[in-house]
Amino acid sequence: MSARTALGRGKPSPLLREQRVWGWVFLSPWVIGFLAFTILPILASLVFSFTDFRLTEPESVSFVGLDNYRKLFVDPLVKVSLGVTLRFALLALPIGIVLPVALAALLDSKWLVGKPFFRTLFYMPYVVPVVSAIFIWQGVLNAQSGWLNRLLRLVGVPGPNWLDDVNWIYPALVIIGLWGIGNAFLITLASMQAVPTAFYEAARVDGASAWARFRHITLPMISPVIFYNLVLAVIGLMRYFEVPFILSNGTGRPGDSTMFFNIHFYKTSFVFFDMGYGSALAWLLFVITMVFTGLLFYSARYWVFYAAGEVR
């Protein structure tokens, strides 16, 4: 940044050019990989969306123009699945952002004895494979014989039908999702380690309370990673698939409440074999997510603090 401002506008300085060259050098693995592995499948799926490609009849594919995109507007399941995703997001997103931070703070607290054990045990469920986790949760959340309701009954609370009641299925999905909090809290923890302790000491000398230190030092300093969690959570919501699909067997039950957008896409492409329309659904998902992600990135300048400053 200083190179350009120091020498004024006009031709980029040799220093700047050298910086750019180095930048490309370090960027090259991604560029190569993108061109080799990523761009072709993405373009292919875009092309599919303009055809009537059926998976089981690849030879008889033909161009259909914007038909698939027109269908997006009349497909009732598009509205349903977007509504499902939105309603679930209202519950899951705040919890998914706040809890990893709270947990990381707890597991970083200097008053906690045995931190390696606590952290390992909180991380552990993240490592459980999905097939095993589904059995665990079907077992634990079962209204009759599940441990959760049996525990609730012990204290006199009648447990709801977590998996079959439209009012409780989203809390159930959030609970299942929380179990995999290990990764989110780990990277928040890593981010907390990068906060220079000198800041905390200075604040303590000034008489700031623990909460004030957290609010005015920790949170801003780790805001880049909170931002990361937020963007990934929004993207993840649109991609949410495996758990609800296996739990409801793809039927969207109870009612339509687990017909998430990605499940609609998956069934269209791999159960009904309609890859052409499926690809159009996928690109609708892409556009919607990009819009939200773009908004998030735009908002970042108001609340995300980068200690390194922006690089011009």
Added chain:
Amino acid sequence: MAVARGAPAYPTIGGSYANTAPHYRRGLRRMGLYGTVTLFASLVLTAFLMPFAYMLVTSFKDRDQIVASATGPILPVDPLTVEVGGRQVPVYRVPIDGEVRELALVRPGRRESVFVDPEDPAGAEVVWEGAWRTLKPVYVWAPRTGNFAAVWNGIAFPRLLFNTAFIAFTGMVGTLVSCVMVAYAFARFPLPFKGAMFMVLIATIILPKQVLLVPTYAFFDAIGWTGTWLPLIVPHFFANAFNVFLLRQYFMQLPRELDEAAMIDGAGPLRVLTSVIVPQSYPVLVAVGLFHIVFAWNDYFEPLLYTLGRPDLQPLSVGIQQYNFIYSQQPHLIQATALLGMVVPVALFFFTQRFFMRGIVITGVEK
């Protein structure tokens, strides 16, 4: 408070206790804080791990015990049985004639059931009136420790473990090296259209894997990589958007003063990366490494697709599915396999904890 002149500043027996109160108070307060926070964390942990306890307990049962524990004891137990007339008959605690006796249920019935004394199976029958389903069976501790051995042999566990570890660790090395480089480029260099390129990077995360499945498989098939591990490892050597995004965020938390100090000392960009950025980033690097390992450890569908017909190449995540056959699911074996498979990643996490302790990170100001 009176201070005897010449008295020591620490409490002594017979001396003045004047100086002890603040020490004690601070000490007690300290212990109280340690205790409260640790206790709170333990309670949260207990609730959090309740499903894991279910997993653990299930892995020591067989199917009949799982069914029985739906309404009965949650630990792996078997009902005590005795042999009566050539078959095994369960023993119950029966309240009869004012006392509770342990009797073997020979002929259950709706309103009355027939029991015999287990000590004397051929002896007199005892008719008891009532619903036998309300009786408590006598249990015997019977964990099925053989589940783990069955799984170890049943799916050739060592081979699958090796496959999984190989795929995961080579991928991890590739992703760490390449993602650090790319994130460094985004975080520290003035590239043209950097913002746009970064959005393209983010965009590649958005499309779900299933969308790109068919063209990706067609591509790898066309270059002959199906039936090998190459599609599962090589792409990770070319950076992956999740990790690049995370590392870029983290690098942008690091102030530039140290960079600049090193550059003034004559360090080139590579030197700055290896001796300034990386040492400040151990926690996030470990996090990224672990993230990749766990991802590769449990990734299921693509490894299945690319190792079709090559069971010797399959990782654990494919092997565990064999117990999930829709018409004879064996949850106890699934849990046993999952537990065995989790040992390595969890142990890895535990032993890398030292990278997350304060002080390991050189944040410059306290060097």
Added chain:
Amino acid sequence: MTAALAVLAGAALAQPVTITWFVGLGAGAQPEQQAAQDAIVERFNAEHDDIRLEIVYVTNEVSVTTLSTLIATGEAPDIVGPVGGAGSAAFAGNFLDLTPLIESTGYDLSQFPEAAVENQRTDEGLIGIPFASFPAFLYYRPALFDEAGLEYPPAEIGAPYVLDGQEVPWDIDTLTEVAKRLTVDANGYDATEPEFDPTQTVQWGFVNQWAGAGAARQNVTLFGPGLLVDEAGNAQMPDNWREGWRWYYDAIWTHHFMPSADEDGSDLLAAGNPFESGNVAMAQSHLWYTCCLSGTEWDAAALPAYDGEVTARLHADTFRIMRQTDNPEEAFEVLTYLTGPASMDLLAVYGGMPTRPGDQAAFFAALDEKYSQGVNWDVARAHVAFADVPSHETPMPNHNRANDRLDQFKSLLDSQPGLDVDAEIDRLIADLQVLFDEAR
């Protein structure tokens, strides 16, 4: 020069043709089954120089996705199987008509009953050689009947049942009453008694085992055969099936002798495997259930009649050649091997009754070794004569989507009390009509 070319050509011809056999659309992908199938593949390869058979196992949940991906990328396998009506309907249009190969090789179809051969004929032609037959019948647990003081279900189709000392016909109404008496709560009260508490059920009277995802129509075949499409191609719900769904819904939510979705998923019913758990007295299922049913405490009996008629669903599994194969003749040779010399071994693996009448005795003898209690196989076998025609697996227009809508319907009935079943059926028909119209 020509001699050299001839040698080269000969060498090229001597390369064995690779035939890929895809297992996973139906049974066959379990660990215990894999060993037996691997052995058969080895035997085949040892006996054939010109063909190399390779086998691929894919678990059920991902077999459709995997197979469709393979087809889409031009990597379709040559043979799929064992696969039944449901799996075939999902991939309708992808199977090779075997008629030309049967004619050119002179394969003798008369070794099978004609009905079995016709069962393999669809719009695409004859897409399979009869292999395994799986009639449905009633599985029951004698011990639970003893405990309730009830007579066992009839051992012969059409025989009467003795209830409270009186002879009554063994029909749906009798089944309902018997099932209610066999549904018990934790306090020992059964579903006919006022003190019965349905939230504490520990034993259920009846279940349609594994008539779930993709198999919704299996739940009403007790009420006779039916088609959801009329001759004009419009959606319909035949009256007997409408009554069947009403009975099904009442069985779960009014009489409580069938488990609801949540109860079915509980550990008490082995998480979706109710009869195996030992807590269900009667189950309607097919002969293929013997692949996976363990223990000796069960027997076979006759299905109840509706309106004087007994209807037993029939599943017929076989192997099919994908139409995308590059080597139809070699694939056909493998096919005839699997359904011929290797058939007895394979049928033992899958629990399938041979369709060839002459092979059936040996098959049941092998089953008797597994089930030493002595199961009444005669009644099981006799249900073949009562097969539902038209089959409940008949492909519908826009089949995959129509079947999916049916799944949603059944799933709704399984999990939501207080529904108006007739209204839900009407909604189903309306939605099916839209789907059928799309496919015209």
